[in-house]
Amino acid sequence: MPCMERLSYGYVCSTEQAIIEELSREEKHMQAIIYTRPGCQKCRHTAMKLKQVMPVSTITADERDIERFRKQGYQSFPVVTVYKANGTHETWCDLRVDKIKQYTEAN
Secondary structure (H helix, E strand, O other): OOOEEEEOOEEEEHHHHHHHHHHHHHHOOOEEEEEEOOOOHHHHHHHHHHHOOOOEEEEEOOHHHHHHHHHOOOOOOOEEEEEOOOOOEEEEEOOOHHHHHHHHOOO
């Protein structure tokens, strides 16, 4: 029988502990999806900064995306969505240095 160890969340064997620790590390991960416009410096800067701290997918916005964002009230690019490990997300548009710092300085 495997050796059980008492942890803050109960008794687990070493295999279970390794799995729980791996999942805990993964839960700290975030990722971003950034819709961009060609030649947009603000888009490039935002993606470059966020890529330093999380996986980033960039998508060049087409006319349907632009219309969808306009209907949602977004006035400029990039349109950024950061998906957090706890299932929530945060979305903003334009170059938001305050938002970028919130994520880059936390890591």
